[in-house]
Amino acid sequence: MNEKKYLFISQDIDVLREEIKNVRKPFFKRLYDMCRLYSTEQLPEVHPPKSTTFMGIASVNLSLAYLLTKQKHYLEEAKRWIFTAVNYPHWGNAHLVDVDLSASWLLFGLSLSYDWLKDGLSEEEKVLFKEKLILQAERMYEFKINTEGEGWSTAYWQNHNWINLNGLATAGYALKEEYENAQLWIDNAKENFEIVYNGMADDGSDYEGVVYWRYGAMWLFVYAHLLKDTENIDYFKSCGFLKNTFYYRLYQAAPNLEEIINFGDCHDRRSGHSSAVYYKVASEYGNEHAQFLANDVRNNYLFREQYESGVKPGILPEAALELLWFNPEVQEKNFEDLPLxxxxxxxxxxxxxxxxxxxxxxxxxxxxxxxxxxxxxxxxxxxxxxxxxxxxxxxxxxxxxxxxxxxxxxxxxxxxxxxxxxxxxxxxxxxxxxxxxxxxxxxxxxxxxxxxxxxxxxxxxxxxxxxxxxxxxxxxxxxxxxxxxxxxxxxxxxxxxxxxxxxxxxxxxxxxxxxxxxxxxxxxxxxxxxxxxxxxxxxxxxxxxxxxxxxxxxxxxxxxxxxxxxxxxxxxxxxxxxxxxxxxxxxxxxxxxxxxxxxxxxxxGRKVKEINVDGARGFVIEDNSEKEIFLFSKSGKIEFEDIKVHAKIVLLQYKNEKLIKVMASDCTQFTCGEIKIFENSYPLTIIQEV
Structure with missing residues (x-):
């Protein structure tokens, strides 16, 4: 077995090299297909007038491909991307340069690349690379400390906080043996994420919406993985959000599973999947539903989401995370056993x-x-x-x-x-x-x-x-x-x-x-x-x-x-x-x-008839042998045909003209003909079979 432990890679590297021949073969194909695309990309010598998040994750994919294969062309291509970014004097464009998303994606990706590739770099390359990481991390750290209480530095429930602190923490772990202040970055991120994980919704819901869930909440899994891998601190066990948020995402998928329910900021109706996160949920919790959706997305939805999505860098560049987070021992299960x-x-x-x-x-x-x-x-x-x-x-x-x-x-x-x-x-x-x-x-x-x-x-x-x-x-x-x-x-x-x-x-x-x-x-x-x-x-x-x-x-x-x-x-x-x-x-x-x-x-096929009686309005809805009557009264008193109800809202269900079920809200008395459904009780809402 290989004795070297690589940052962020939980598995033994020699085991991974064997598994890409069999159980991880489809994931390796995803990875090398992605790397093939990178080789055709023209990289600007001057920082482009747009986000450079794609450059950070590209360096991760190329570096992992080299680590798994030792093929020199992956190393050379990784260096082309890495040193293009290293040579930019600043990371970011227009807004919060050096201290926001572009800078943090680059800091995360290039820090992993530094750890994974440094044995293959010349001394001159290694020094240049390390000094750039230190410069960018210090800029990020200084901004974070100086702005506490306002902005992303302490916006604990917002994606900028999570992504930026991930970049800083990853740089810290990559450089902690070579740069004394790196421990400050690590400790600051740990303090930050302790508040974050303890403050996230236990039911897994995310107010930022599905698109920012897949863009931002992904980094809560990234950091939890990083911390578990480096320090054996396991938020996957203690944080309800990490355990349950897959179901928030699932229930905010449209039934076709490709589109989304777009509450909150959602740039489009298709940016929502992260098969990498689904694989991580499946791996950590043995969640067969997550494994099912991860496979479904990887097999059927990747390219349409990538090219119709308004959120970049998008789903395709997550190839390395998919490969690392896939657990072949978890079976898959469809959603038929879940509540509707x-x-x-x-x-x-x-x-x-x-x-x-x-x-x-x-x-x-x-x-x-x-x-x-x-x-x-x-x-x-x-x-x-x-x-x-x-x-x-x-x-x-x-x-x-x-x-x-x-x-x-x-x-x-x-x-x-x-x-x-x-x-x-x-x-x-x-x-x-x-x-x-x-x-x-x-x-x-x-x-x-x-x-x-x-x-x-x-x-x-x-x-x-x-x-x-x-x-x-x-x-x-x-x-x-x-x-x-x-x-x-x-x-x-x-x-x-x-x-x-x-x-x-x-x-x-x-x-x-x-x-x-x-x-x-x-x-x-x-x-x-x-x-x-x-x-x-x-x-x-x-x-x-x-x-x-x-x-x-x-x-x-x-x-x-x-x-x-x-x-x-x-x-x-x-x-x-x-x-x-x-x-x-x-x-x-x-x-x-x-x-x-x-x-x-x-x-x-439905017949809908309006009801307008003294003090009450509503509908009769008929569909073949089934009928429902809905009535509403501001006064809280309803009389319709043989129905006498002291309630604000009432619903009656009939099958073949026989009353079978009732629902009432704010009800004290309910009779239908000779039937006293309930009397002298004060339930907020009651649903009862007759």
Missing amino acids: VKHFEDLGLVVVRSSWEKDAIHFSFKSGHPGGKKQWKQSWDMFREKGWKTRGLSHQHPDNNSFILHAFDAYLAVDEGYNRTVKASEHNVVTIDGKGYTNEGGNNIWKETPKDVVAEIETFKSEKGITYFVGEAHKMYDPSLQLTRFARNVIYTEKGYFIILDELMSDLEHTYTWNMHSDTFPNKIKDNVFEYENGPAKMRLYSIESDECSYNFKNTNVRAVMTTQEPDKFRETRMKTMVIENKVKSKDTYFLNILSTRSAFDDE
Whole structure:
């Protein structure tokens, strides 16, 4: 066996050299294919006017290829990339030069290359290489120390912190035997990540969204691996986020698994996978679901994601990480044993699926504390103790009570996905007098948000085939609106449609605007009934409002620069927006809508009839032998046919005209004909089979 221990490589190098002939052969092919592409790349002698993150990971791939094969051409190509970067006087362009992402990706990649290749370098090359790493690491370290309390240095829940400290730590481990101050970098990173790992959501959710999950959260796995490999400190055992975040990512995959549910900053709808991270999750936890998705991505989605993704360097350059993190002993398992409804309590995220088929219905709903409950609390504790503003929430959107709907392999209700001037109106929420959240129109509107300005899932229940949840978000809105309630009630009964009831209350009279964005404009079927068509999918919207309302449609275009390092590079989202507004201002109002999905090749088999009785509104929904009645009463008293209920919301399910199931919210009494379903009890929500 080889006695030398290489940084970041857990396996014995001689074992790896054998395994690339068999169990790691496909991963070795990924690696040498990537290296073949590098040999055709023209490298600029002067730092390019764009991100150089791709150069850092390229050096890793080329260096590993040489380490595994000892083929001299890989060494020479690695040196071409390495010393091109070494010769740049500064790392980065336009913004935070030397002390942000480009610099840290280079510092990470080149530090590994230094450790792996230094025995193959001339003394002159080694000195030049080492001095550049020291220079860049000292620049990063000095900036980090001098800016503590503001910016990425102490933004513990934000990807810049994780990536930059990874670069610094890796340089420290690579140079600790040759440079005395390297231990300072190592120790500072350890202190930083202790706070990070202890502060991350235990349920694995990430407010930055799927794209920044794959771009940023990947580095939480990189550092945990680095620390375990060098010091046997194992955050994989102690950090709930690392264990559970795979499922956050999985449940924010569209059913086809290629596209994403794009809450937060998501540059596009395809940048979301990291098969390397999936392999690491599979390896550390024996997670067969992660192994399944990793193989699926590697075999089917790599190239489309790479070339349609707006996030660079992208998925292809992760070849070295895939090879190192793959564990051939872990079997794979599909997702059929996983629940179809998932509640991520920390973020306030609820996901509802109809199945795990590629054309399933997928509904995601979000309403929670900015950045998540745990982060919000701990960041305020830190502000109270040290005066530090540690919340880096520039990737958080004003999207509480918003939803995204994907069904039959198409998007039906969409999100703008990425913006630098965020507004509530560009999400599927209600706005008031044209206003949304305080300080809208900037990149980080949460910077001065008071501690009590939060939203939450105030009710969640999923049992007996009925899922009911309520998001409450009135505190998020501009205080001048004097909003006292914005509760969005959602009911799903596994029948292909969603009932959405919005309750709005204020001390002032307002024009309330119900916004929903799609890829297409709908066709009007009749008054208050509209049908959306998008390729293989259709959706009908059935609408009831408490006041006389107008229905209008408009284009909503969102254009945003993707990185300050490349100010000419932007993305644009063009959404088709439906707007429902009360014609006469009122203090209180409600919107009641059904979103009914189906295949574009099927007729609308459901019959939906509006109910309007004294004090109550709702729908009768019939589909063959099944029928559901939904009723809502602001007064809390409902009488309809033989139903007498003291409740705000009630749902009744029938099969062949026989009542089989009921759900009620805020209910004290419920009778149907001669049947007393319950009486003199005060459950918040009850779901009961009859």
